[in-house]
Each structure stands twice: as C-alpha cells, then as structure tokens.
Amino acid sequence: MTDLSLFQPLALGDLKLKNRIVLPPLTRSRSSQPGNIPNDLMAAYYRQRATAGFMVTEGTQIEPRGQGYAWTPGIHSDAQVEGWRKVIDAVHAEGSVIFCQLWHVGRVSHTSLQPDNRPPIAPSAIRATAVKVFIETGPQAGALAEPSEPVELTTDQVKELVDLYHAAALNAKKAGFDGVELHCANGYLVNQFISEHTNRRTDEYGGSLDNRLRFLREICEAVISVFGGDRVGVRFAPLFETTEEERVYLGLVERDPQHTYIEAAKILEELGVGYLSIAEADWENAPDLPASFREALRQVYSAPIMYSGRYTEAKAKEILAKGYGDLFGFGRTFIANPDLPHRLRNGLELNPVNPDTLYGGGEEGYIDYPFCNA
Template identity: 50%
Template sequence: MPSKLFTPLTIGTLTLPNRIVMAPLTRNRANPDGDVPNDLIAKYYAQRASAGLIISEGTQISPEGKGYIQTPGIYSPEQVEGWKKVTAAVHAKGGRIFAQLWHVGRVSHTSLQPNGQAPLAPSAITAKTKVFTPTGFADASPPRALETSEIPRIIAEYRKAAENAKTAGFDGVELHGANGYLIDQFLRDGSNKRTDAYGGSVENRTRLLAEVLAALTSVFPATRVGVRLSPFSKFSDMSDSDPMTTFSAAIARANDAGLGYVHVIEGDTGASRDLPAGADLRTLRKLVKVAYLANNIYDRENAIEAVETGAADLIAFGRLFIANPDLVERLARNAPLNEPQPATFYGGGAEGYTDYPALEEAA
C-alpha cells in the first residue's frame, strides 16, 4: 500500500498524480536582456515534470516588481513567448505548472528599478535585507509609500500577469504573498503603517490580498489559483505584532476566494521550523478550507507523516528538487538523494541547474 504522499489529489478540475510539489525557487538564469525565460530554463523544469505540481520561480508582474537580477518577468511579449517554451516542455513530459506571480515591493534596489526610481512599498520603511544587483549583493534601497490612487494600477498589473500566464500555457497561478514581498508587506503591521483603507485594522491590511485574488480569479477558475503565506517568517526583515490574528484573517480571505490551495511556509523560511511564542500551525491549518500545501525543511519521513495524519494535503520541496530532478521516484523508492550545491543556486548556467543526475544516470 503506497503512502498517501504518492497518491493522486484532485483540486477542482486538476488532478495531481502525487502530492509532491516543486516549490518556487529563484535561480537567476533568465536572459539578462529583458528577463526572458530561455531554453535552459525549459529544460530545467521539464526534468522535474514528475512533480504532482510545479510552481515556477517568482516571476515579476512588472518592471517595478523586480528585486534581483535575471529573474524572469511575465509582462512583456518576449517573456510570454519564453514561458510558452517552458510550459510546452513540462506538458510534453506530462507535468503541470503554475506561475508564481511576484512583486517584490520594497525588497529592491534603485539600480533594478525603471529610471533608477525608489522601490514601492505600503510605507516608506527600508527593509534591512540584501538584494542581488548587477554589481553583486547590496542593501535594499529606501522605498516610497504607494499612493492610494496607485493601488488599482498594481491590481491591474496582477490581472494582466495572470492573463499572460494563461496565454503562456500555465495551468494556473500562485500569488506570492510571503517572504517579505509586496503582499506580505501590506499584511504585516511591522511594514504597513498606512492610515487609509489598506492599513491599520487586519481587515484593511488584508484588503489588497483580497482584491488581487479577485483579479486573479477573474482570469483563471478559482481552483487554479493558490496563495503563498509565511505567517512566522522573519525573511526580508519582516515582523507582525499578532501573526495569529493577521494570518487567520489572510486565510479567511483565501477561503472566501475559493482558491485551489493555501501554501504555508511553516516557521522561518529555509532556516528553521521553530515557531515563536503563541504561534500555532495546527490552528491555522484547521482554518484552511481548501487544500493545504505545507513547506519548509521537509524530508521523506516528515512529509509522509504530515500527509498521512492530515497535517497537510500536499508537501512542497525546494532544495531537494534542485538537486534531484526525479525526486518523486527517489522518495517513492527511498533511494539515495543527490546533495544540493549552494554555490550554484543563484546565477550561472547548466552547472548545478540541469546537470544533476537522475537515478538511472547515477547508477
């Protein structure tokens, strides 16, 4: 009897052959001229098409949404054409792929912004974090606060990005609402000091999330849309005075939108599964009325346990998918795993990207 981790799950009209999800992973391999996905990126994703679902690397919805060099966009015709090659390659291998829609907000640098402008944010509070610029890692630049009148434009950019994702052949989209980027900046009171309809109360701080989800679900069926949240992560200099209340409200917005899944980073992104005092993942898990995708430092053993016990419906793997294109088969067979090479995670070419061997090649 196979573990439930390796059994199908149907979300709306989409049936996933297993519950192992390839997490969104920034790899900085888009063409430097125009942030266009290329043939190497198509090969990389196609190699990993046995995942129940692939969620693409964060893909900026506009030139202002960029925070790191050579991350792909989904706002220009050239980028859409590049993504068509990626989705075709994944589908040819029988896979399913969602585009992760990304606006970095304040986690950017003037050298990455149109005309060298200040990055955008809910409030003019600089993130104490590093970004990847053309000359190497640099401190994030001081942002400017978005005017209330500008927010409809941001929502329209998300909607257009979803339309472009549909044109490019993606099976759905995930809204990046985690890890200290724009949506997360609005959610949390450490970064959102606004006094208009988008700040203050938890209802107001979750308003942009709800409005963007409404835009995305006007393009794709609601069950083909997911959202990623990181309730307790400090990544990108984030904090909230009451994350249980904030993210209970964010989950309620996701439930109201009828999404396909809620993707939760459990603990501190990529660093620890430990939780701060008062944090309770089980309480948040019970609030999720759609499929629950769990993420953060999972291995075969705790992934199997989480799905068997109902702590999660799906498990996202990041670094293990970087190093193991055939991760599903390796986990199913309890086979040895390739070790990831952190030196090649960000930028470069095929090395540490498309040259990790599959099981038969390793043998």
C-alpha cells in the same frame, strides 16, 4: 508495508495531480538578458523535474518595478510570454501541472533594478533592513547590495497595482499556465501590506487588520476573474519565532501571527482560492509551526494546503497522516534531484545540493545533476 501516501493522487479543483510531491517556487536567476526572458535552459530544468505532481515556477515579476534580484524572469512583456510558453510546453509534454508564481518585491529592491533608476515602491516609506538584494554589476556578474529607500504608494497607485496583477494573470493564461500562485510571503509586497511592521498607511489599505488585508483580497479577486478560484493559489509565511536578521527573507513576524493569518485564510476560503501554500521557517533548528495553527487553518480553509521549508519525506508523511497538509514542497532537495519522486518512492540515495550554483550561471548546478539509474 511501504508507505506510499505521498504517491496518492489529489484533485486540485478540476486538475488531477499524480502525487503529493511539489516543485515549489525556487529563484534560480537564469533568465535571458536583456529583458528577463525565460529560455531553453529553463525549459530543460523544469522538464527534468516534471515527475512532480505539481510545479510552481520561480517568483516571476508582474511588472518592471517588481524586480529585486538580477536575472529573475517576468511575465509582463510579449517576449516573456513567449519564453514561458517553451517552459509550459516542456512540462505539459511530460504530463505535469505548472502554475506561475506572480511576484512583486515592493521595497526589497534597489534603484539599479528599477525603471529609470527610480526608488522602489512600498505601502509605506520604510527601508528594508537585515536583507540584501542582488544587482547586476556586469554581464553575468553581480553583487549583493542594501535595498534602496522606497517611496509610499498613493491610493490610486495601489489600485493600479491590482490592475497589474490582473494583467499578469492574463499573460500567464496566454502563455498556457494551468494557473497562478500569488506570492504573499517572505517580506515582499503583499506581505508588506499585511504586516503591521511595514504598513503605516492611513487610507483604506492601512490601519486595521481588515484594511491591511484589503490588497490581498483585491488581487485575489483580480486573478480569480482570469483563471477561476480553483486555478489560483496563495503563499503565506506565518512565522511565529525568528530574529531580526532572519525576518525579511522569511517573512514578517506579527504580534499575533495566528490571528493575522487565520483571518487571511478566511478571505481565501470566502473567495474560493484553490490552494494555500505555507512557507515554513527553513533555517537550521528552526521552530516548527505550532500544531494549534495547523489545526486552526484546517478549520477555516477547506481546499488543499501545501507546506514547504526543509521538508523531508518523513516530515511530509507525518503532516499528511495528521491531516494538516495535502501537498509538500521539496526545495533544495528537488534542485539537486531532478528525479526526486522516483528516489523517494524507491528509497534511493539523494544527491547533495551545490550551494555555489543556486543563483545565476548556466547549466552547472542547474540541469547537470545526475539522475538515478536504479
């Protein structure tokens, strides 16, 4: 008998998801310039993939200082709100659900991407290493660059950032998004507050784990006040093994990652956050998350859990069968296969992804991947 477990519906709060297959957040760097404005091309891209049970946008900066890569979209201007409305209308017309991933890169940025060429901001003035940012060098031309030295936020400035998350959530609701996901992974701003490696603060936002989790708690409360807990998700990247070279892109490895992220998950449970997204290591031969972590997560967090990171259909079904996860993100596979749910349901061949067209450009490698006629 064919295993159709990934095609069982799921309740996400009061939302009814038609399957367990997710388009996860995927940076594609195709917003219109100037202004980092979502456009018709992006609307076509998301519409093509709206057979997903659930969709989360690419990382979307909550303010101008939140940008670390050229041509990524924002959610802080009226023009951006209007641009996103086109995307949302296209997705809703196909009967799917879409959340906006609220993003701030913190120290993973460059002065050329910052307002008035100022330094990036961070919990502590520690430069990001073993990571590159992407800067514009001309019209539709860019290059990788080393991140600039950040400046440490004052306590008042941290509180102002919480207000900016609230404002971004209001804009997301105005645009028509079904909810928002907080990007708290991959070495970006919220991860920088959580991590013992990047947070050397001595105020209420630094020191103990409780203090390092305070910013997470406050921004969750801020966006929940706009959407309600059921319409808010949080993404973590709880890495247990990695090298220095892989660390920043994929997250920051704590001395006790299980304790750190189980305590973080307890906060989400307490606040009634609607789902938790776990970004797993996604390089070749990456170690799996320990089963003990997945089990501990299930014990403290009762809402749906999403996993992503080089997931195959077989791996997703395995994690679902064990009861560890409920939703599964298929990243590059979904980029190359806009009709991915159809292909998985019918055992059809998958298109390979073109790595040369992932970031920037136009239609090629974006909306021209072929659909299956079978």
